[in-house]
Amino acid sequence: MPDRTVKGGVTSRLGRIEGELRVGRNATIEAEEGSKVVVAKGAYFEGPVTIRCDFECQSMRVEGRGFGLRGDVLVKGSLKVADTADISASVAVDGAVEAGELDVAGHLKCGPIVSRRVRVGGHLDAAGTVETRSLDVGGHATVDGDVGLVDFRVGGHAQIGGGTITGAAEVKGHLWAARKLRYGVLRVYGHTRLPTGSSGDRLDGFGKVEWEGDSACKVVKIAGTARAAGNLDAGDVEVKGNLEVRGGLRATERLLVGGTSVVKGQVECAVLDLQGRLVARKVVVEGDARLAGDLKTRGGLWAESVFVEGGTKCAGILVGESVEVGGSRLVLLNRSAKLAGQQIVVRGAGRMTLVGDIYGTRVAVGSNAKCGRVFARSVDLGEGCEVGKVVYEEELRTSEGVRFHSPPVKVAKLPGPPG
Helix, strand or coil: CCCEEECCCCEEEECEECCCEEECCCEEEEECCCCEEEEEEEEEECCCEEECCEEEEEEEEEECCCCCCCCCEEECCCEEEEEEEEEECCEEECCCEEEEEEEECCCEEECCEEEEEEEECCCEEECCCEEEEEEEECCCEEEEEEEEEEEEEECCCEEEEEEEEEEEEEECCCEEECCCEEEEEEEECCEEEECCCCEEEEEEECCEEEECCCEEEEEEEECCEEEECCCEEEEEEEECCEEEECCCEEEEEEEEECCEEEEEEEEEEEEEEECCEEEEEEEEECCEEEECCEEEECCCEEEEEEEECCCCEEECCEEEEEEEECCCHHHHHHHHHHCCCCCCCCCCCCCCCECCCEEEEEEEECCCCEEEEEEEEEEEECCCCEEEEEEEEEEEECCCCCEECCCCEECCCCCCCCC
């Protein structure tokens, strides 16, 4: 007889079943010979079941009544389902789980998992590796081994050994990785902790992010707080919260600081957009630097061009081919030429603008701005600005009310910036 039925509440010893297996509630399945039961077709369980051996079938369905801590399905061995395992219960498997698709409504506690798709409505506790295209856990997820995933969604906290998530990962709680993690798009709302050598395509941190050593990510968006214990290499970095880097920070595309960034080492970026506060040993910008917040450096800001908006404070030298501070007359003239027939009015553009020494080819200081010494080929000083000293090579233009701490000096050759 190809099919087999086991009544509820009994213990049945089975071997290989060529057809389907139907089992009543609270039954116990044991192996007739060896350590495995094989069902050639589907296995259907009306409720809780205990399987005291390895169990293998084509498909599996369990109708459960609640999700107890010990599980409504207990497998004292491994579980292998060629097609779909649809289990409306909690599951505890001592060994490995292999399935085409695995759908557990309750909790799942098991060894390693290999499946095309895994969905767990409650908590997942896997003592081993997990390999699947999609892992979706409604509660907490704990994976002792490494993961090999495409997509990863967790409604609670997630703790994994390490591994790879090539697609999108979204964790509503905390995400902690014990070993190096390679990820695609990582979005975490709680506490993210990534070990040395972790890297990814994009990280959105809404809570707290910790890189335990050197790390790399193409796009970094920080809305909460973040701390890197080593160097941080990225393409595009956007900080709306707080970022601390104990090493150096490199952004090959853009660095936007809307909150506060403190970098112990050197900052390197293609473009700098400072709207908040940046503290660093030195800042080197390949292209343009636009400053509209507070900047503090020991080695200065070096860029192709520097534009300092009114109200900005810069502690440390500014070095650039073109340096414009506080909405200067030169900026207005350039904009007027581009916008013929339109009137541009900037009131008190440089007020409360404080910068240190400036080294450049063309330097323009806006009205009411204050700066240290200026070393440039040509210098344009707006009305009411205050300058420590001007050393120029070709041209000096001044407006009414300009104050010099020392008389301007024209030289044949300009001194270079320190450092």
